[in-house]
Amino acid sequence: MTTPAPQPIDRSGFGTTGKFNVSLSKRYNFDKIFSTAAWVATLFGLVVLAVLLVDILIDGLGRIDWAFLTSFSSRRAAAAGILAPLVGSIWLLVVTALVSFPLGVGAGIYLEEYAKDNWFTRLIEINIANLAAVPSIIYGLLGLQIFVRWLQPITNGRSVLAGALTLSLLILPIIIITTREALRAVPDSLRQAGFALGATRWQVIREHIFPIALPGILTGTILALSRAIGETAPLIVIGAVSYIAFLPELSPKGLQSSFTALPIQIFDWVSRPQTQFHTNAAAGIIILMVVLLIMNASAIYLRNKFQRNRP
Incomplete structure (x- = not known):
């Protein structure tokens, strides 16, 4: 068998x-x-x-020339330029960066390096993550109430400062999250080595952790600013005008003046029925894209530069 x-x-x-x-x-x-x-x-x-x-x-x-870049807006499409919106966007960008970068990076460093893991910090982290996904028009309504109405004596109402503070609120959650991720990517052994040598927590962060995380922080910040410069809804809500025949002063007083921006001007030209204004809007979109490309190229340059200079 x-x-x-x-x-x-x-x-x-x-x-x-x-x-x-x-x-x-x-x-x-x-x-x-x-x-x-x-x-x-x-x-x-x-x-x-x-x-x-x-x-x-x-x-x-074909519409972009020196006259288009150096002329103010006009009711005649052939004579309209983009000088005031371009300068206004640069003003907004600079002030937004000066406000949002130290606040966002400082908050990210505190939450990642100093805050204890308890229910309160976890609640803050959840709210920051949720705020990063809130529609931009909600920030516009918040800025209208706080910066335009409540803080009117400081911002002078619908001004460059009010617009920059509103955009700062918009991108702060993104900068905080980016900062925390960049700090979290640094090996924990560097922290332990610094503590073993007797350095304080702030000395370890300042001399070792922050320089290594800086390329990622700068990249995230510039990309967040790229989002802010293309936003239209918050600026419309707080009252940015579409026609200005002057430039804000390059002084603290200029922060309280009226303003316009590239997205606002493009929106105004697109909403008009004349074909010539649509051509102006296309030219304005090209200028806006060039500004965004310059910012993204700056992010790549800074990231590569600081990565080469790592300790």
Whole structure:
């Protein structure tokens, strides 16, 4: 009497080895289908973006000249320029950076390096994460009430300072989260080594942790500012005007003057029925994209520079 051959032992839950191979093959096929779908979706988005970019360049590139860059807005499309919105956006960008960078980085350092893990800090972290996803128009309503109405003696109402403070509220959660992630990426062994040598927590952070995390912090901050410079809804809510025939003074007094910005001017030109104003809007979009590209290039340059200078 012959002994039957031993059957393969099923250790996978698929029944037999043959069924296991079939199931594994199906999973690989699903992976290929998903990978192909992801590539198609990516290419579709890139193609749509390229078509829009080419269309804007065709419409607005011929409108950009020195007169367009150095002239104020006008009721006549041929004489309208973008000087006041461009300067206003730069003003907003500088003041927003001066306000949001120290506050956001300081808050991120405190939450990551000093705060104890308890219910209060966890509540703050959850709220910061939620605030990063709040629609920008909500920040506009908040800025209208606080900076335009309650702090009117300081900001002079609908002014550059009120707009910059509103945009600072908008990007503060992003800067705080970016700062914490950059600090968290620093190896904990550096902290322990500093403490072992007798350094205080602040000395360890200032001399070792912060310089290493600075490239990531700067990159996140500049990208957050890139989002702020393209926002329209908060500025409309707090009362940024679409027509200004003067430039804010380059002094503290200029912070209390009326202002406009590139997104506001583009929105105003697009909403007009004349085709010439639509051409102006396309040219304004190109200028705005150039500003954004300069900021993103600055982020890459600063990140590479500080990474080379790491201790």
